[in-house]
Amino acid sequence: MRVFHLSAECYPVAKVGGLADVVGALPKYQNLLGLKAAVVMPYYNRKFVQENHFDTVFQASTLLGTRRLYFEILKERTDKLGFELYLVRIPGLIDREEVYQYPDETEQFIAFQIAFLDWISYSQQTPDLIHCHDHHSGLVPFLLQHSKLYTRLANVPTILTIHNGQYHGAFGWDKLSYLPEIDVTKTGLLDWGGSINPLASAVKCCWRFTTVSPSYLQELSISSNGLEYLFYLERAKGSGIINGIDTEIWDPNNDPMIPHKFSIKQIAKGKQADKQALCERFGFTPEKPLVSFIGRLVLEKGADILPAALERSFNEHPGKFDMLILGAGEKGVENGLLHLKKVYPEQCNVFIGYDEALAHLIYAGSDFLLMPSRVEPCGLNQLYALRYGTLPMVRSTGGLKDTVVDFGDEGGYGIRYNNASIDDICDAISRALTLFENTKHVQHLRKIMMALDFSWDRSAKEYINLYESLNPII
Numbered sequence: 001m002r003v004f005h006l007s008a009e010c011y012p013v014a015k016v017g018g019l020a021d022v023v024g025a026l027p028k029y030q031n032l033l034g035l036k037a038a039v040v041m042p043y044y045n046r047k048f049v050q051e052n053h054f055d056t057v058f059q060a061s062t063l064l065g066t067r068r069l070y071f072e073i074l075k076e077r078t079d080k081l082g083f084e085l086y087l088v089r090i091p092g093l094i095d096r097e098e099v100y101q102y103p104d105e106t107e108q109f110i111a112f113q114i115a116f117l118d119w120i121s122y123s124q125q126t127p128d129l130i131h132c133h134d135h136h137s138g139l140v141p142f143l144l145q146h147s148k149l150y151t152r153l154a155n156v157p158t159i160l161t162i163h164n165g166q167y168h169g170a171f172g173w174d175k176l177s178y179l180p181e182i183d184v185t186k187t188g189l190l191d192w193g194g195s196i197n198p199l200a201s202a203v204k205c206c207w208r209f210t211t212v213s214p215s216y217l218q219e220l221s222i223s224s225n226g227l228e229y230l231f232y233l234e235r236a237k238g239s240g241i242i243n244g245i246d247t248e249i250w251d252p253n254n255d256p257m258i259p260h261k262f263s264i265k266q267i268a269k270g271k272q273a274d275k276q277a278l279c280e281r282f283g284f285t286p287e288k289p290l291v292s293f294i295g296r297l298v299l300e301k302g303a304d305i306l307p308a309a310l311e312r313s314f315n316e317h318p319g320k321f322d323m324l325i326l327g328a329g330e331k332g333v334e335n336g337l338l339h340l341k342k343v344y345p346e347q348c349n350v351f352i353g354y355d356e357a358l359a360h361l362i363y364a365g366s367d368f369l370l371m372p373s374r375v376e377p378c379g380l381n382q383l384y385a386l387r388y389g390t391l392p393m394v395r396s397t398g399g400l401k402d403t404v405v406d407f408g409d410e411g412g413y414g415i416r417y418n419n420a421s422i423d424d425i426c427d428a429i430s431r432a433l434t435l436f437e438n439t440k441h442v443q444h445l446r447k448i449m450m451a452l453d454f455s456w457d458r459s460a461k462e463y464i465n466l467y468e469s470l471n472p473i474i
């Protein structure tokens, strides 16, 4: 079965967050299970692209409204990622460094989708399925069915996976003419709340949609930035499949990004040595419990309440624990955290920026990982933490609820709390510090955590089962 994954991100080509991790791993594991899965993404002028060899497999021009665009499809020569990787390059529009936040982002993603469809249409390819990820490829299900240009492909099944339902990619009707030769009687399928809404359109037009955890599927009908009623109406098409992690990249026993390797058989020594390295770099005391936070500094992740919650915790437990934060995002949050570091230089350190290697070291060298997310469709950080024997402290929401069991419950191994609030974060930190005093218990929990299996094997199969359930129609 030949499947194209369409995504704005893919690790290690271009990563902003967890979307890249998933799209960089799922197709690899699907191929191991006998599928022919490929990734198609926009071209970014970044390290991976500069350092690898690509062949031009297709060239043409297309129209974005009245603007003629020349595009090419590049293929990575060796399939070194475990799948065919295709990049859509459009000089002057899709050939830049950053993934998001250009003023013409709408034009970029529409052009990406049109170029992909033109390519497979003109080159007479008929994939067995197209798998769209988030709103960046959300117009594809509509265009396949309701643009005259692609009628040959109208029966190709489409699946949408929602990694983040907060972002919809909505734009005004003045840009309708960017969409090629559509059936105007069907424009209602593009609309939500008076705008063209790619995520809403994908939910309406795809054959099936998935969320990256079962709990998140339920939550979208209650909170999805305005699409609640749509998710309620379309609920029969949805299912939740929890993300896996790439256990080749995230392996404490074979991770080139950490100085000391360790396995479940011998956790304490290696983990303590990594902690030592981390503490030396950030001026901490390795004997004290180390709590960390990694992630985008945005409201969804509860990052805005971190400064106040941590300040209170530092006062409740003066000198008793260290706190390390790695992230970038909203300026107000960044400044709040930098201010905290100034006021509590002994207990708190903050690294503003994006650093993949440092993230690996933090998962390996921390005792606890704090995740007070308001919204967490799946969450990968807690899964990486578990794999590196670091105890996740999570708010009970979305995928965090589906993957972490409180250590107070039978078979549990993490810390869970109900609210993204200062009170709950402070309580969770107090529980963590009490737990840390019981070294034997901590060691026991680390063993449980590291034995958990969140590899892609099971989830990749679930996606394939879903693809095959559309088979009679294929």
Ligand SMILES: Nc1ncnc2c1ncn2[C@@H]1O[C@H](COP(=O)(O)OP(=O)(O)O[C@H]2O[C@H](CO)[C@@H](O)[C@H](O)[C@H]2O)[C@@H](O)[C@H]1O
Binding pocket: 016, 017, 018, 019, 021, 022, 163, 164, 212, 243, 294, 295, 296, 326, 327, 328, 353, 354, 355, 356, 359, 376, 377, 378, 379, 380, 381, 399
């Ligand atoms: N400053 C930094 N430096 C280095 N690494 C950093 C970093 N900030 C974040 N990361 C890394 O980025 C990834 C973030 O993963 P999340 O699952 O939290 O992603 P995100 O919220 O972006 O994705 C959305 O999609 C994913 C995938 O489906 C869902 O798990 C998630 O709930 C949903 O919000 C992890 O690999 C983390 O280590």
